[in-house]
Amino acid sequence: DTGVSQDPRHKITKRGQNVTFRCDPISEHNRLYWYRQTLGQGPEFLTYFQNEAQLEKSRLLSDRFSAERPKGSFSTLEIQRTEQGDSAMYLCASSLDGLPFYEQYFGPGTRLTVT
Amino acid sequence: DAKTTQPNSMESNEEEPVHLPCNHSTISGTDYIHWYRQLPSQGPEYVIHGLTSNVNNRMASLAIAEDRKSSTLILHRATLRDAAVYYCILRDVIQNTGTASKLTFGTGTRLQVTL
Numbered sequence: 381d382t383g384v385s386q387d388p389r390h391k392i393t394k395r396g397q398n399v400t401f402r403c404d405p406i407s408e409h410n411r412l413y414w415y416r417q418t419l420g421q422g423p424e425f426l427t428y429f430q431n432e433a434q435l436e437k438s439r440l441l442s443d444r445f446s447a448e449r450p451k452g453s454f455s456t457l458e459i460q461r462t463e464q465g466d467s468a469m470y471l472c473a474s475s476l477d478g479l480p481f482y483e484q485y486f487g488p489g490t491r492l493t494v495t
Numbered sequence: 496d497a498k499t500t501q502p503n504s505m506e507s508n509e510e511e512p513v514h515l516p517c518n519h520s521t522i523s524g525t526d527y528i529h530w531y532r533q534l535p536s537q538g539p540e541y542v543i544h545g546l547t548s549n550v551n552n553r554m555a556s557l558a559i560a561e562d563r564k565s566s567t568l569i570l571h572r573a574t575l576r577d578a579a580v581y582y583c584i585l586r587d588v589i590q591n592t593g594t595a596s597k598l599t600f601g602t603g604t605r606l607q608v609t610l
Binding site: 411415421423424428430436438471483484487489 | 539541
């Protein structure tokens with residue numbers, strides 16, 4: 381296993397369109413996180429899945445955002461009716477319950493540009 | 496959420512030690528201190544974490560003040576590959592998950608390493 385993967389790596393879309401991103405965590409990891417990073421800022425937490433259950437959502441996750449992890453493996457993040465303010469890097473991370481140091485492993489991110 | 500304060504940027508010469516400071520005056524007794532770094536065009540990666548005692552691993556050392564209101568990440572011999580943004584984070588446990596945590600990144604310290 382080579383780590384967390386995300387697809388696509390880059391996405392350019394017009395305002396008002398819907399976009400969907402995919403995250404494949406490290407295979408045995410039961411915990412999955414989504415973060416968003418805008419230019420010059422650190423990543424901001426969006427949501428957390430433990431297996432297939434979404435247990436935490438940030439106030440940043442507006443009604444236009446929805447995330448799923450249907451079988452407790454890969455996850456998708458959908459943004460409906462995109463706005464220019466949604467332009468950012470969307471990062472996925474995974475971790476394994478029971479590790480002694482609770483490290484989160486991040487993917488390379490999907491860079492979204494809304495024109 | 497507890498907050499951390501870090502200098503915006505630091506410079507170091509290659510092969511010299513680097514001390515990256517972090518203030519966290521509002522830390523609570525159960526908050527772990529985590530350090531992550533983000534290399535250009537990559538997702539963040541875990542560096543080290545600690546609670547009260549100083550910690551060493553293959554990447555770095557973490558020195559924690561006795562009152563836990565500050566800590567210092569030490570890179571013993573900086574290399575060009577260590578040029579990155581370094582984030583000091585207080586772990587924020589997600590309720591009802593046991594140990595899952597959301598990472599609250601600040602703006603971090605941008606480390607420049609020169610020959």
